[in-house]
Amino acid sequence: MFCAYFLGNLASQLGPAVCLELGECMDVLSLLDELLRSREVPLSVDELLVTLPDGRPIPPRATTCDVEEVRVLRLLRGG
Amino acid sequence: MSSAQERVWILANYSLCTGCRLCEIACSLRHEGVIWPSASRITVYEHYPGVPVPHYCVQCPDYPCVGACPTRALRVDQVTGAVLVDPSLCTLCLKCVEACPGRVPKIARGKLHVLICDLCSGDPACVRECSRAGYNALKLVKKPSSTNVKHYAKPPELLAEELGGRVFT
Amino acid sequence: MQVYGLWGKVLDVDLSTGRVSEERIHPITYRTFLGGRGLATYVLWRELGRKWRSVDPLGPENILAILTGPLTGYYPGIKLVVSGKSPQSCGVVGSAISSHVAYSIKAAGYDGILIRGASRDSVYVYVRDDLVEIRDASRLWGLRGLEFVKSLRRELGRDAPSLYIGPAGENLVRTAAVMARWFHAAGYGGYGAVMGSKKLKAVVVEGSGPLPPVARREEFLKLRYEVMDRVAARATFRMWGTTSGLWRVGYETSSEPVRNWVEEWHSREDFNHVVIERKYWIKNPWADWGCPLACMKVSRAVIDGATYYTDGPDYEMGAYLGSNLGVFEVDKAIALSALADDLGLCGIQTGNAVGFAVELYERGVITRDDVGYDLRWGDFNGLRKLVEDVAYRRGFGNVLAEGTYRAAIEVARMKGLPPEEVLKYAVQVKGVGVGAHGIRSRRDYPQPVAYAASVQGGDHTSVAGLPVNSEESEVWSAFLDSAVVCSFTSVEEDTMLKFLDAVTGWGITREELYGTVGLRILSLQRILLLLGGPDVRWDPRVHDDNPPRFYEPLPSGPYAGSTVSRDEVLKSVAEYYKQLGWDEYGVPTEETLKKLGLYDAVETVRALRRELGAS
Numbered sequence: 001m002f003c004a005y006f007l008g009n010l011a012s013q014l015g016p017a018v019c020l021e022l023g024e025c026m027d028v029l030s031l032l033d034e035l036l037r038s039r040e041v042p043l044s045v046d047e048l049l050v051t052l053p054d055g056r057p058i059p060p061r062a063t064t065c066d067v068e069e070v071r072v073l074r075l076l077r078g079g
Numbered sequence: 080m081s082s083a084q085e086r087v088w089i090l091a092n093y094s095l096c097t098g099c100r101l102c103e104i105a106c107s108l109r110h111e112g113v114i115w116p117s118a119s120r121i122t123v124y125e126h127y128p129g130v131p132v133p134h135y136c137v138q139c140p141d142y143p144c145v146g147a148c149p150t151r152a153l154r155v156d157q158v159t160g161a162v163l164v165d166p167s168l169c170t171l172c173l174k175c176v177e178a179c180p181g182r183v184p185k186i187a188r189g190k191l192h193v194l195i196c197d198l199c200s201g202d203p204a205c206v207r208e209c210s211r212a213g214y215n216a217l218k219l220v221k222k223p224s225s226t227n228v229k230h231y232a233k234p235p236e237l238l239a240e241e242l243g244g245r246v247f248t
Numbered sequence: 249m250q251v252y253g254l255w256g257k258v259l260d261v262d263l264s265t266g267r268v269s270e271e272r273i274h275p276i277t278y279r280t281f282l283g284g285r286g287l288a289t290y291v292l293w294r295e296l297g298r299k300w301r302s303v304d305p306l307g308p309e310n311i312l313a314i315l316t317g318p319l320t321g322y323y324p325g326i327k328l329v330v331s332g333k334s335p336q337s338c339g340v341v342g343s344a345i346s347s348h349v350a351y352s353i354k355a356a357g358y359d360g361i362l363i364r365g366a367s368r369d370s371v372y373v374y375v376r377d378d379l380v381e382i383r384d385a386s387r388l389w390g391l392r393g394l395e396f397v398k399s400l401r402r403e404l405g406r407d408a409p410s411l412y413i414g415p416a417g418e419n420l421v422r423t424a425a426v427m428a429r430w431f432h433a434a435g436y437g438g439y440g441a442v443m444g445s446k447k448l449k450a451v452v453v454e455g456s457g458p459l460p461p462v463a464r465r466e467e468f469l470k471l472r473y474e475v476m477d478r479v480a481a482r483a484t485f486r487m488w489g490t491t492s493g494l495w496r497v498g499y500e501t502s503s504e505p506v507r508n509w510v511e512e513w514h515s516r517e518d519f520n521h522v523v524i525e526r527k528y529w530i531k532n533p534w535a536d537w538g539c540p541l542a543c544m545k546v547s548r549a550v551i552d553g554a555t556y557y558t559d560g561p562d563y564e565m566g567a568y569l570g571s572n573l574g575v576f577e578v579d580k581a582i583a584l585s586a587l588a589d590d591l592g593l594c595g596i597q598t599g600n601a602v603g604f605a606v607e608l609y610e611r612g613v614i615t616r617d618d619v620g621y622d623l624r625w626g627d628f629n630g631l632r633k634l635v636e637d638v639a640y641r642r643g644f645g646n647v648l649a650e651g652t653y654r655a656a657i658e659v660a661r662m663k664g665l666p667p668e669e670v671l672k673y674a675v676q677v678k679g680v681g682v683g684a685h686g687i688r689s690r691r692d693y694p695q696p697v698a699y700a701a702s703v704q705g706g707d708h709t710s711v712a713g714l715p716v717n718s719e720e721s722e723v724w725s726a727f728l729d730s731a732v733v734c735s736f737t738s739v740e741e742d743t744m745l746k747f748l749d750a751v752t753g754w755g756i757t758r759e760e761l762y763g764t765v766g767l768r769i770l771s772l773q774r775i776l777l778l779l780g781g782p783d784v785r786w787d788p789r790v791h792d793d794n795p796p797r798f799y800e801p802l803p804s805g806p807y808a809g810s811t812v813s814r815d816e817v818l819k820s821v822a823e824y825y826k827q828l829g830w831d832e833y834g835v836p837t838e839e840t841l842k843k844l845g846l847y848d849a850v851e852t853v854r855a856l857r858r859e860l861g862a863s
Binding site for chain 3: 007008009012013041042044046047049051054055056057073074075076077078079
């Protein structure tokens with residue numbers, strides 16, 4: 001089971017969490033990208049902050065087999 | 080001894096330069112161990128918005144600075160062709176600055192000799208930094224044989240006028 | 249006690265007496281308030297806190313603080329913070345700006361500059377390492393931005409990093425910005441007017457030394473490259489900067505101001521960054537000092553034979569001087585943005601005030617007799633004229649030069665209307681026009697509580713948010729503005745704190761950041777905001793709220809009908825205050841102040857609570 005927890009307005013769009021049962025290891029960022037696209041959230045993963053639940057960065061090229069939970073929020077605020 | 084044809088040279092693409100000065104930071108980190116733009120051997124000037132002018136020694140074929148130095152503090156690196164400064168001989172008389180077509184040699188507070196690009200022994204930190212940032216405004220190329228390199232050695236305000244005059248009135 | 253990443257001292261310049269001195273800042277003060285916005289708040293509290301209400305932001309008593317922070321110059325993406333008592337909110341606003349002055353101050357051997365008093369004649373402050381001079385600015389006074397930069401170069405014989413004001417700041421316009429590098433502005437807070445009130449045209453800093461030593465050099469260098477690589481990979485942001493918001497924030501997330509926020513959606517396909525890129529950008533990308541992101545661009549447009557230069561325009565400027573004024577021709581948005589830059593006006597606050605005026609005109613609340621000419625949505629010539637009139641305080645421009653909030657009260661007085669009849673069109677919070685990111689669609693980043701509970705009012709770069717122990721919280725903005733780095737190059741808290749530790753050796757943890765260090769800055773800002781004065785005061789029961797317009801359902805776009813309910817907002821505000829350890833009015837509790845070591849604020853909060861009739 002892989003869960004993405006959303007903070008801020010992302011939670012009001014996507015719900016506080018999305019949990020998925022996955023049959024294979026998937027790249028975390030690609031998975032989130034697909035999720036955003038399918039829910040029509042006009043953000044790219046570049047603009048998100050994706051971390052482990054304790055706020056540490058996820059390892060580069062992390063897959064859903066490496067990490068079970070991520071915290072997702074808007075990174076670029078303003079402008 | 081390598082021949083001039085095999086020497087490297089830093090080519091500036093003015094239109095790619097973002098004016099970020101990461102080159103100055105990298106140069107001072109390499110040579111001085113700290114972030115110290117005034118002691119960087121490369122300087123970016125910007126007289127018009129969006130028209131940055133990276134400015135540094137271009138290794139003139141006739142090396143007027145070397146000839147002008149009364150204390151023989153300057154010499155040409157036989158491998159890279161860079162102008163090397165002997166800190167123990169330089170008296171900061173600034174004759175090299177006068178002789179340079181671009182007034183490139185720099186002085187920095189606390190440094191007792193002029194500062195001139197030494198090409199980092201053939202692997203310039205500024206070029207690496209610029210490429211690492213993905214700007215690629217500075218490129219390491221084979222040194223052109225032509226005296227054309229002197230076009231890059233003009234004073235920065237003249238370069239700024241030539242470049243900026245195209246878009247600013 | 250050694251301090252790393254900072255020098256441990258600031259310059260102190262008194263323009264009334266001409267006295268220049270160096271002030272040591274204790275390492276523990278830095279550890280406690282970090283720098284930038286935090287240090288500014290500390291200094292203002294220490295020096296003016298006891299008489300805060302009587303301090304006129306535009307009087308000689310006010311202190312203009314120009315401060316760097318421990319990460320300035322080290323962390324990729326440079327900023328400095330301009331602060332003081334704000335002529336907009338009458339609290340403390342940390343107004344961040346990208347400027348070469350930021351690294352140059354450190355290269356001169358200081359962490360910042362405090363400027364007090366007021367000069368009789370126009371001056372500029374010139375700093376070259378330990379040479380500090382107050383110089384005559386009579387030849388520079390009155391100049392607009394582009395001309396000022398040229399003249400300063402002529403006067404000095406070379407380029408030198410500078411912060412300066414345009415005519416707007418000179419004329420004490422409350423929407424005036426402190427400018428840098430042609431198009432950069434510290435807009436929020438209105439500190440351009442503070443400089444003007446001190447007869448200070450510019451601060452020029454030519455630092456020639458190195459940045460101060462860091463605590464752990466190898467780790468710093470490793471982290472620097474790690475962050476650089478991550479930031480340089482933000483490819484679309486580099487390509488289009490924030491200008492891409494002009495289309496996306498409007499069409500896709502319905503949170504862009506359109507005609508004074510009557511709408512937040514537009515479908516004008518030509519009001520778009522790609523159009524601007526192809527037709528108007530003469531430089532892309534363009535970067536600030538040491539920045540691997542390069543979100544800046546330079547644009548040029550020619551209208552009626554006049555040539556206009558500005559940056560992107562970035563999203564905020566393009567939205568506020570474009571869609572918010574009904575201007576959907578990008579060249580005209582560029583021209584108005586260029587005009588604001590050149591006059592030294594904050595594009596956000598000015599676009600907010602001008603949009604407010606056009607709505608009043610269209611509704612007939614004000615007429616041609618008040619303004620002297622027609623004001624219509626999208627009418628470039630009228631709008632251009634009004635922007636100029638604001639900067640020079642001419643005619644109705646003089647009313648708007650007070651900023652939207654004060655202008656609304658004045659219009660109500662002029663027209664014999666109850667203030668709320670005019671304030672309902674003022675899209676501002678606590679004297680600060682709301683940034684160009686709406687809350688009604690909930691598809692953008694600001695939460696419903698964002699502006700209502702912010703200690704910087706409508707500042708979109710310092711929004712309140714839940715949970716308070718995350719990057720959604722205003723504590724995070726306080727941290728970025730106090731370490732003083734750019735929010736566009738920021739990464740997650742964990743890496744930022746590691747970076748801070750490599751530079752300073754302070755060992756600040758996440759718990760400490762949210763539990764004490766950041767909260768301390770925010771709490772002190774909140775107290776000073778509630779003190780306010782002399783001309784305005786904020787009552788949390790009235791003013792900790794959104795502009796009335798944000799409770800009108802969105803009239804158009806895919807989220808038409810969407811709104812936030814006042815009930816929900818007030819509940820979130822209460823929850824936010826509770827999580828921060830503030831009382832029901834957002835006054836930090838005595839227990840919280842003691843936890844934060846702010847013992848000298850206990851009496852003040854008791855008095856504030858008494859005023860609010862709290863037990």
